Amino acid sequence: MRFDGTDAYVATPDLMVAVNAAITLERPLLVKGEPGTGKTELARQVAAALGLRLIEWHVKSTTRAQQGLYEYDAVSRLRDSQLGDERVHDVANYIRPGKLWEAFAAPERCVLLIDEVDKADIEFPNDLLQELDRMEFHVYETGQTIRAARRPIVIITSNNEKDLPDAFLRRCFFHFIRFPDMETLRRIVAVHHPGVKEELLAIALTRFFELRETPGLRKKPSTSEVLDWLKLLLAEDLTAADLRADPKEALPRLHGALLKNEQDVALFERLAFLNRGRE
Template sequence: MQFEGTEKYVTTGELRLAVNAAINLQRPLLIKGEPGTGKTMLAEEVSEGLGLRLIQWHIKSTTKAHQGLYEYDAVSRLRDSQLGDDRVHDIKNYIKKGKLWEAFESEDQVVLLIDEIDKADIEFPNDLLQELDKMEFYVYETQETIKAVKRPIVIITSNNEKELPDAFLRRCFFHYIDFPDKATMQRIVEVHFPGIKQSLVKEAMEVFFDVRKVPGLKKKPSTSELIDWLKLLLADEIPEDVLRNRDSKSAIPPLYGALVKNEQDVHLLERLAFMNRRES
């Protein structure tokens, strides 16, 4: 089983090698990279490319590891016992299966995405070591062991908000998605906008990469923000001359709200534009 990419997702050779290495080693693939570089989308495209079902577990700051296994609703069982409900005699009626349980019991191999694992508590990754390593876990309430029928392909994403434990990292195959260079970015744009006018793309890319180079920028615009910006440029029929006839390092680009996402960066670009006008 080899992942070769899909028509909708531009991959580098290194990324394809990483995906296939993780599959062959039967280890979770840990993906890091700037927000907006397609980490979550990778799992979706691996699922499509290999023809496998995708199970997604999106992590929040309040998520606990056991929720990925199962949750026992003791409160509902107590309430039902007080009401004389017959369901109370079978404890399985009060166990909610988590995403790992769903992946483990699948008759067919699936792709399991654990998205943004660094959002959770620092102990979260360690609490899943045994389950991801052995591909099994024990349900104390029913006294049964749940084992993976077919080992899922596990893809874990992180935005580097916090460091992950060494014991967890040792069990993963790691890949960092570098920010696309201009040639790769042009291929990505072509996928989203087939047949787009290349002169417009050229000017837009110059503006985009110049904004990313501005020193002191708090949040650099990402791939997804470039796509949004191009969509607006096309919708508003912004001529490429507007992009070309500007100072490439200072002026604020048109429809900048698609690229710049906080007031500090807007003020920074405004100051640079003002200083440039004064010097002129």
């Protein structure tokens, strides 16, 4: 079982090595990187490439580790007891399996995505250590043990918003997705916008990298944002000439696809003002 990328996802050699190493070691793959660099999409493409089912667990700030295992709906059971419902005599009727339960109970190997693990409380990763190590957990209400029939391929993503516990990191194979260089970004664009003209692409990517490298930028535009920008350029039928740098116009055309806060827009407006003042 080996991941070699897909036609819909440009995976760099080091990323493919990381995925295959995690599969061989049977360890969770912890993937970090800027938002928009394809961390979540990686899990989907790994599942597609290997022909496996994908189970997605999207973590929020309020998510608890227990929710990934199961939840006991005591409120529904109390209501049913008041109504005289016969279901109340079997506690299993009120156990709601979580995503880990779903992955462990799958009859065939699957891919489990735990997305944006750093959004939750700092104790969240530690609370999953034993379950991810042993691939089993106990359901106290029913006395049953849920054990993985086939160890799933676990891919965990993080936007690096907070440090993760050392004990958790020790159990993972780690990979940081670096922002793609010009050539890799060209390959990514070719997958999503195969008809873009070479001259337009060259000017657009040059402007994009100039914008990303501007000192003082609060939020650098990501891979997904440059793809959105190119889609707009194509929809508006803009040419390379329309994008050529003009010192009087520091903001690129349709910049709302790239700059996502007023501070960064103001920065480029100041740069344009300074350039005009030098004339």
